Amino acid sequence: MSFIGTLKVEAKGDRELVMTREFDAEKNLVFDCFTKPELIKRWLYGPDGWTLDVCEVDLRVGGKYRYVWMFLKDGSTMGAGGTYKEISGPDKLVHTESFDEPWYPGEALLTTTFVEKSGRTYVTINVLYETKEGRDLVIKSPMEGGASQSYNRLETLLNTITLEGKK
Amino acid sequence: MNHALSHSNRLDATFAALSDPTRRAILARLANGEVSVMDLAKPFSMSQPAISKHLKVLERAGLISGIKDAQKRLRKIEAKPLAEATEWLENYRKFWEGRFNQLDSLIEELKLSKQTSPKRKNKKGE
DSSP, X not given: OOOSSOOEEEEETXXXXXXXXXXXXXXXXXXXXXXXXXXXXXXXXXXXXXXXXEEEEOOSTTOEEEEEEEETTTTEEEXXXXXXXXXXXXXXXXXXXXXXXXXXXXXXXXXXXXEEETTEEEEEEEEEEXXXXXXXXHHHSOOSSOOOOOHHHHHHHHHHHHHHHHO | OOOHHHHHHHHHHHHHHHTSHHHHHHHHHHTTSOEEHHHHHTXXXXXXXXXXXXXXXXXXXXXXXXXXXXXXXXXXXXXXXXXXXXXXXXXXHHHHHHHHHHHHXXXXXXXXXXXXXXXXXXXXXX
Protein backbone atom coordinates (compact mmCIF):
# COMPACT_ATOMS: atom_id res chain seq x y z
CA MET A 1 0.00 0.00 0.00
CA SER A 2 1.65 3.19 -1.12
CA PHE A 3 -0.95 5.82 -1.56
CA ILE A 4 -0.15 9.42 -0.83
CA GLY A 5 -3.17 10.57 1.06
CA THR A 6 -5.88 8.79 2.90
CA LEU A 7 -9.31 9.35 1.54
CA LYS A 8 -11.85 10.46 4.08
CA VAL A 9 -15.54 10.13 3.32
CA GLU A 10 -18.22 11.58 5.53
CA ALA A 11 -21.96 11.82 5.36
CA LYS A 12 -22.90 15.40 6.09
CA GLY A 13 -26.39 16.43 7.09
CA ASP A 14 -29.17 14.74 5.16
CA ARG A 15 -28.20 15.11 1.54
CA GLU A 16 -24.43 15.40 1.30
CA LEU A 17 -21.32 13.33 1.06
CA VAL A 18 -17.92 14.91 1.55
CA MET A 19 -14.65 13.41 0.35
CA THR A 20 -11.27 14.82 1.31
CA ARG A 21 -7.82 13.74 0.19
CA GLU A 22 -4.39 15.21 -0.36
CA PHE A 23 -2.17 14.79 -3.40
CA ASP A 24 1.56 15.25 -3.74
CA ALA A 25 1.51 17.94 -6.40
CA GLU A 26 0.74 21.59 -6.88
CA LYS A 27 -2.87 22.51 -7.51
CA ASN A 28 -2.37 23.45 -11.17
CA LEU A 29 -1.45 19.88 -11.94
CA VAL A 30 -4.22 18.33 -9.83
CA PHE A 31 -6.78 20.67 -11.37
CA ASP A 32 -5.60 19.59 -14.83
CA CYS A 33 -6.08 15.96 -13.84
CA PHE A 34 -9.71 16.75 -12.99
CA THR A 35 -10.47 18.77 -16.12
CA LYS A 36 -8.39 17.60 -19.09
CA PRO A 37 -9.86 14.59 -20.91
CA GLU A 38 -6.50 13.04 -21.82
CA LEU A 39 -5.59 13.07 -18.11
CA ILE A 40 -9.03 12.20 -16.69
CA LYS A 41 -8.99 9.06 -18.85
CA ARG A 42 -5.80 7.94 -17.17
CA TRP A 43 -7.19 7.71 -13.65
CA LEU A 44 -10.98 7.89 -13.58
CA TYR A 45 -11.40 4.59 -15.37
CA GLY A 46 -12.94 3.07 -12.27
CA PRO A 47 -12.32 -0.23 -10.56
CA ASP A 48 -10.28 -2.95 -12.23
CA GLY A 49 -11.83 -4.25 -15.43
CA TRP A 50 -13.34 -0.92 -16.45
CA THR A 51 -12.12 1.69 -18.92
CA LEU A 52 -13.23 5.25 -19.45
CA ASP A 53 -14.13 4.88 -23.08
CA VAL A 54 -15.62 8.28 -23.85
CA CYS A 55 -14.43 11.42 -22.10
CA GLU A 56 -15.57 14.75 -23.48
CA VAL A 57 -15.13 18.00 -21.62
CA ASP A 58 -16.31 21.45 -22.65
CA LEU A 59 -14.74 23.42 -19.83
CA ARG A 60 -16.82 26.58 -19.80
CA VAL A 61 -19.62 27.73 -17.55
CA GLY A 62 -22.71 26.18 -19.12
CA GLY A 63 -20.50 23.69 -20.99
CA LYS A 64 -21.12 19.99 -20.66
CA TYR A 65 -18.99 16.95 -19.98
CA ARG A 66 -19.69 13.34 -20.80
CA TYR A 67 -18.12 10.12 -19.56
CA VAL A 68 -18.88 6.59 -20.73
CA TRP A 69 -17.28 3.70 -18.87
CA MET A 70 -17.04 0.25 -20.36
CA PHE A 71 -16.85 -3.00 -18.50
CA LEU A 72 -14.29 -4.98 -20.48
CA LYS A 73 -15.61 -8.37 -19.51
CA ASP A 74 -18.94 -8.04 -21.29
CA GLY A 75 -18.76 -4.72 -23.11
CA SER A 76 -21.56 -3.19 -21.07
CA THR A 77 -21.40 0.56 -20.66
CA MET A 78 -22.35 3.15 -18.08
CA GLY A 79 -22.71 6.79 -19.06
CA ALA A 80 -22.81 9.94 -17.01
CA GLY A 81 -22.55 13.64 -17.62
CA GLY A 82 -23.40 17.09 -16.45
CA THR A 83 -22.96 20.81 -16.82
CA TYR A 84 -20.24 23.09 -15.44
CA LYS A 85 -21.73 25.74 -13.18
CA GLU A 86 -18.59 27.46 -11.98
CA ILE A 87 -14.95 27.22 -13.05
CA SER A 88 -12.37 29.04 -10.97
CA GLY A 89 -9.28 27.13 -11.99
CA PRO A 90 -7.20 25.92 -10.30
CA ASP A 91 -9.12 26.52 -7.07
CA LYS A 92 -12.69 25.47 -7.56
CA LEU A 93 -14.94 23.54 -9.89
CA VAL A 94 -18.72 23.18 -9.65
CA HIS A 95 -20.69 20.86 -11.90
CA THR A 96 -23.81 18.72 -11.94
CA GLU A 97 -23.78 14.96 -12.36
CA SER A 98 -26.41 12.56 -13.58
CA PHE A 99 -26.26 9.03 -14.90
CA ASP A 100 -27.86 7.73 -18.12
CA GLU A 101 -29.48 5.03 -16.08
CA PRO A 102 -30.20 6.94 -12.94
CA TRP A 103 -29.35 4.86 -9.92
CA TYR A 104 -30.14 7.78 -7.64
CA PRO A 105 -33.04 10.20 -8.13
CA GLY A 106 -32.38 13.58 -9.71
CA GLU A 107 -28.95 15.00 -10.25
CA ALA A 108 -26.12 15.73 -7.87
CA LEU A 109 -24.15 18.95 -7.54
CA LEU A 110 -20.42 18.45 -7.07
CA THR A 111 -18.27 21.21 -5.63
CA THR A 112 -14.57 20.42 -5.81
CA THR A 113 -12.02 22.68 -4.16
CA PHE A 114 -8.24 22.56 -4.51
CA VAL A 115 -6.14 24.08 -1.73
CA GLU A 116 -2.37 24.08 -1.98
CA LYS A 117 -0.15 23.96 1.10
CA SER A 118 3.63 23.52 0.86
CA GLY A 119 3.47 21.96 -2.55
CA ARG A 120 0.67 19.54 -1.72
CA THR A 121 -2.90 19.90 -2.82
CA TYR A 122 -5.87 19.21 -0.57
CA VAL A 123 -8.92 18.27 -2.54
CA THR A 124 -12.42 18.38 -1.08
CA ILE A 125 -15.33 17.05 -3.09
CA ASN A 126 -18.74 17.95 -1.75
CA VAL A 127 -21.56 16.00 -3.37
CA LEU A 128 -25.02 17.42 -2.78
CA TYR A 129 -27.90 15.15 -3.79
CA GLU A 130 -31.38 16.37 -4.58
CA THR A 131 -32.92 14.16 -1.96
CA LYS A 132 -31.94 12.40 1.20
CA GLU A 133 -33.02 9.14 -0.45
CA GLY A 134 -30.59 9.78 -3.28
CA ARG A 135 -27.71 10.34 -0.92
CA ASP A 136 -28.54 7.25 1.09
CA LEU A 137 -28.91 5.11 -2.02
CA VAL A 138 -25.43 6.06 -3.09
CA ILE A 139 -24.02 5.21 0.30
CA LYS A 140 -25.83 1.91 0.35
CA SER A 141 -25.08 0.78 -3.17
CA PRO A 142 -22.66 -2.09 -3.17
CA MET A 143 -19.85 -0.59 -5.19
CA GLU A 144 -17.17 -3.13 -4.72
CA GLY A 145 -15.34 -4.97 -2.05
CA GLY A 146 -17.25 -6.15 0.96
CA ALA A 147 -15.90 -4.43 3.99
CA SER A 148 -15.52 -6.42 7.13
CA GLN A 149 -16.82 -4.89 10.30
CA SER A 150 -14.06 -3.93 12.61
CA TYR A 151 -13.41 -1.78 15.58
CA ASN A 152 -10.62 -0.12 13.67
CA ARG A 153 -13.05 1.43 11.24
CA LEU A 154 -15.31 2.37 14.06
CA GLU A 155 -12.38 4.10 15.65
CA THR A 156 -11.59 5.87 12.40
CA LEU A 157 -15.13 7.10 12.10
CA LEU A 158 -15.16 8.28 15.66
CA ASN A 159 -11.88 10.09 15.21
CA THR A 160 -13.22 11.73 12.11
CA ILE A 161 -16.44 12.81 13.72
CA THR A 162 -14.64 14.01 16.83
CA LEU A 163 -12.38 16.22 14.78
CA GLU A 164 -15.36 17.49 12.89
CA GLY A 165 -17.22 18.19 16.11
CA LYS A 166 -14.42 20.39 17.37
CA LYS A 167 -14.65 22.83 14.49
CA MET B 1 -29.49 -9.37 2.23
CA ASN B 2 -33.16 -9.86 2.71
CA HIS B 3 -33.72 -7.72 5.73
CA ALA B 4 -32.86 -4.70 3.62
CA LEU B 5 -35.76 -2.59 4.78
CA SER B 6 -35.19 -2.82 8.47
CA HIS B 7 -31.55 -2.50 7.65
CA SER B 8 -31.99 0.73 5.74
CA ASN B 9 -34.32 2.12 8.39
CA ARG B 10 -31.66 1.42 10.95
CA LEU B 11 -29.14 3.10 8.74
CA ASP B 12 -31.36 6.17 8.41
CA ALA B 13 -31.66 6.41 12.16
CA THR B 14 -27.91 6.07 12.48
CA PHE B 15 -27.14 8.84 10.02
CA ALA B 16 -29.79 11.09 11.50
CA ALA B 17 -28.33 10.54 14.94
CA LEU B 18 -24.84 11.29 13.62
CA SER B 19 -25.92 14.48 11.88
CA ASP B 20 -25.57 16.50 15.08
CA PRO B 21 -22.13 17.62 16.34
CA THR B 22 -23.08 17.31 20.03
CA ARG B 23 -24.23 13.74 19.52
CA ARG B 24 -21.04 12.91 17.64
CA ALA B 25 -19.02 14.31 20.50
CA ILE B 26 -21.02 12.23 22.98
CA LEU B 27 -20.30 9.10 20.95
CA ALA B 28 -16.64 9.92 20.72
CA ARG B 29 -16.57 10.26 24.50
CA LEU B 30 -18.36 6.94 24.99
CA ALA B 31 -15.93 5.24 22.63
CA ASN B 32 -13.40 5.35 25.45
CA GLY B 33 -15.71 3.59 27.89
CA GLU B 34 -18.90 3.86 29.88
CA VAL B 35 -19.77 7.29 31.23
CA SER B 36 -22.53 8.54 33.49
CA VAL B 37 -25.01 11.08 32.19
CA MET B 38 -23.75 13.60 34.68
CA ASP B 39 -20.15 13.23 33.53
CA LEU B 40 -21.27 13.32 29.93
CA ALA B 41 -22.92 16.68 30.41
CA LYS B 42 -19.82 18.24 32.01
CA PRO B 43 -17.77 19.20 28.95
CA PHE B 44 -20.81 20.63 27.21
CA SER B 45 -22.26 24.01 28.04
CA MET B 46 -25.62 22.38 28.14
CA SER B 47 -28.16 21.41 30.72
CA GLN B 48 -28.55 17.80 31.70
CA PRO B 49 -32.06 17.65 30.22
CA ALA B 50 -30.66 18.88 26.89
CA ILE B 51 -28.00 16.18 27.01
CA SER B 52 -30.63 13.61 27.94
CA LYS B 53 -32.57 14.56 24.83
CA HIS B 54 -29.53 13.83 22.69
CA LEU B 55 -29.02 10.55 24.53
CA LYS B 56 -32.59 9.55 23.72
CA VAL B 57 -31.97 10.11 20.00
CA LEU B 58 -28.79 8.03 20.20
CA GLU B 59 -30.60 5.32 22.12
CA ARG B 60 -33.46 5.19 19.64
CA ALA B 61 -30.93 4.72 16.86
CA GLY B 62 -29.45 1.88 18.86
CA LEU B 63 -26.10 3.62 19.02
CA ILE B 64 -25.90 3.61 22.78
CA SER B 65 -27.53 1.75 25.61
CA GLY B 66 -28.06 2.34 29.29
CA ILE B 67 -26.50 0.19 31.94
CA LYS B 68 -28.47 -0.70 35.03
CA ASP B 69 -26.59 0.80 37.89
CA ALA B 70 -28.25 1.79 41.10
CA GLN B 71 -26.03 4.80 41.69
CA LYS B 72 -25.37 6.43 38.35
CA ARG B 73 -27.10 6.20 35.04
CA LEU B 74 -24.28 4.89 32.88
CA ARG B 75 -24.32 4.89 29.11
CA LYS B 76 -22.26 2.74 26.78
CA ILE B 77 -21.69 2.73 23.06
CA GLU B 78 -23.19 0.03 20.84
CA ALA B 79 -20.78 -0.82 18.08
CA LYS B 80 -22.99 -2.73 15.67
CA PRO B 81 -25.23 -0.04 14.11
CA LEU B 82 -22.32 2.33 13.86
CA ALA B 83 -20.22 -0.36 12.24
CA GLU B 84 -23.03 -0.91 9.75
CA ALA B 85 -23.05 2.75 8.84
CA THR B 86 -19.29 2.81 8.50
CA GLU B 87 -19.43 -0.26 6.32
CA TRP B 88 -21.62 1.47 3.77
CA LEU B 89 -19.39 4.50 3.75
CA GLU B 90 -16.37 2.24 3.58
CA ASN B 91 -17.63 0.67 0.35
CA TYR B 92 -17.99 4.08 -1.21
CA ARG B 93 -14.60 5.10 0.13
CA LYS B 94 -12.89 2.01 -1.29
CA PHE B 95 -14.39 2.63 -4.69
CA TRP B 96 -13.03 6.16 -4.82
CA GLU B 97 -9.78 5.29 -3.13
CA GLY B 98 -8.97 3.00 -6.04
CA ARG B 99 -9.48 5.85 -8.47
CA PHE B 100 -7.49 8.30 -6.39
CA ASN B 101 -4.58 5.88 -6.06
CA GLN B 102 -4.56 5.76 -9.84
CA LEU B 103 -4.46 9.55 -9.81
CA ASP B 104 -1.45 9.43 -7.48
CA SER B 105 0.37 7.28 -10.01
CA LEU B 106 -0.59 9.59 -12.84
CA ILE B 107 0.63 12.62 -10.90
CA GLU B 108 3.98 10.93 -10.29
CA GLU B 109 4.29 10.17 -13.99
CA LEU B 110 3.39 13.72 -14.98
CA LYS B 111 5.89 15.18 -12.55
CA LEU B 112 8.63 12.95 -13.95
CA SER B 113 7.82 13.77 -17.55
CA LYS B 114 7.82 17.49 -16.71
CA GLN B 115 11.33 17.18 -15.37
CA THR B 116 12.64 15.33 -18.39
CA SER B 117 10.76 16.82 -21.32
CA PRO B 118 11.59 20.21 -22.84
CA LYS B 119 9.43 23.06 -21.58
CA ARG B 120 5.99 23.06 -23.01
CA LYS B 121 3.45 25.83 -22.84
CA ASN B 122 2.65 26.16 -19.22
CA LYS B 123 0.40 28.85 -17.89
CA LYS B 124 1.59 29.69 -14.45
CA GLY B 125 1.61 32.47 -11.92
CA GLU B 126 -1.90 33.73 -12.45
